[in-house]
Every structure is written in structure tokens, then in C-alpha cells.
Amino acid sequence: MYKFLSLSLFLLSSFASAQTAAPELLQIIDKSTKFVVNTPKGPVEITRVMTPCAKNKGWLQPLIPIKGVVPVDEIDVLNALNDKDSIVVDMRVVDDRVKGTIPGSVGIPYTEVAMRMDELGCKKPTTGSTKWDCSQAKKVYAFCNGPVCPQSPMAMAAMTRDGFPATKIYYYRGGMLDWDALGLTTVKGEF
Numbered sequence: 001m002y003k004f005l006s007l008s009l010f011l012l013s014s015f016a017s018a019q020t021a022a023p024e025l026l027q028i029i030d031k032s033t034k035f036v037v038n039t040p041k042g043p044v045e046i047t048r049v050m051t052p053c054a055k056n057k058g059w060l061q062p063l064i065p066i067k068g069v070v071p072v073d074e075i076d077v078l079n080a081l082n083d084k085d086s087i088v089v090d091m092r093v094v095d096d097r098v099k100g101t102i103p104g105s106v107g108i109p110y111t112e113v114a115m116r117m118d119e120l121g122c123k124k125p126t127t128g129s130t131k132w133d134c135s136q137a138k139k140v141y142a143f144c145n146g147p148v149c150p151q152s153p154m155a156m157a158a159m160t161r162d163g164f165p166a167t168k169i170y171y172y173r174g175g176m177l178d179w180d181a182l183g184l185t186t187v188k189g190e191f
Helices: 002-020 074-081 151-161 175-181
Strands: 034-039 042-047 086-090 139-143 169-171
Touching: 074 086, 074 139, 139 151, 139 175, 151 169
Parallel strands: 086 139, 139 169
Antiparallel strands: 034 042
């Protein structure tokens, strides 16, 4: 009986301490986990913690991550899916994509997009050149996990560095977080 009571007390105290443990603070802007705003009632510290909706531990991405990139919304993405001159690219890792993605999108992980720009209408660099010829490139509608996901902005930086025109990149910053939150259809098992 004593062992049972001791185990019960231990489990209860463990549960109570788990309930009162401070949540992990996530990045907001770059490496910062706090943002202070001065209000008429004094300073207020804004923090960010993981929620079922948050989906990942990234940090807030700018609406225009590279000068010239055009921010877009769900209506723009829907229209792009039927535009022969556009390609909607899921730049997330394959493990995320197979769990659900935008129907009709193409999966090119952010770590590979700069090496696979031929799939976006560019021609490989000629010998001695590091830049791709993207004069005939499609309009690329890029997305990843949502407003705190750095994957597609990192891919856009690599694309523009290697010759893709920023003005042909359309950034759906809301990504899968907003797509799912709006109840739009997804497809699973896509590679």
C-alpha cells in the first residue's frame, strides 16, 4: 500500500509540475523570442508559443522576402493553378508535402529548387557561367508551411542569386497554414 501511495504522489507531483512548466518561447523575428511594445499602460512583452495552429518553430517571414517578389493570396494561387504560364511550387520537405498539399502543385523542396530551375522554364548555365537563363521562365507561385516558415524565402534567395527574376516569383506567405485554416481542399501522398 505504501508503494502504491508513493507512486501516486510522485505521478501527481510530476503532472502538476508539467502543467505549470513555462511554455517554450519560439522565435518571432530572426532569433528574438520577445518583442516589447510600449502602450499607454506601460510596456507589454509579446511572445510566441507553439499552438496546434502554429505548425512549426520558424520565425515571422516578411511579406516580401526579396525585393521584386510579389505577395499573393489564395485567390491568386487558385487562378495560377489553371494558368499555363504559371507553376505553383510546394517548397516544403517531402515529409510535410505527403501529409497534405495544394492540388495541382508541384513539389520541389527548398534545398533543391536552385538546382532544378529547368523545371521552372530556365535553361542550365553554360560552361563558365553560374547564372541560369530564365528569360523564358514560368511565373512561380511559391509556398511552404506558413507565415513563420523560412523554407520558401530561403529558396527564393537561392533562385534569384542564380538568375531567376524576382519579379516572376509570387509568394504565398500564408502557405499550408492558411490554406488549411480556410478549409480548402488538400491532397495527401503527393511526392
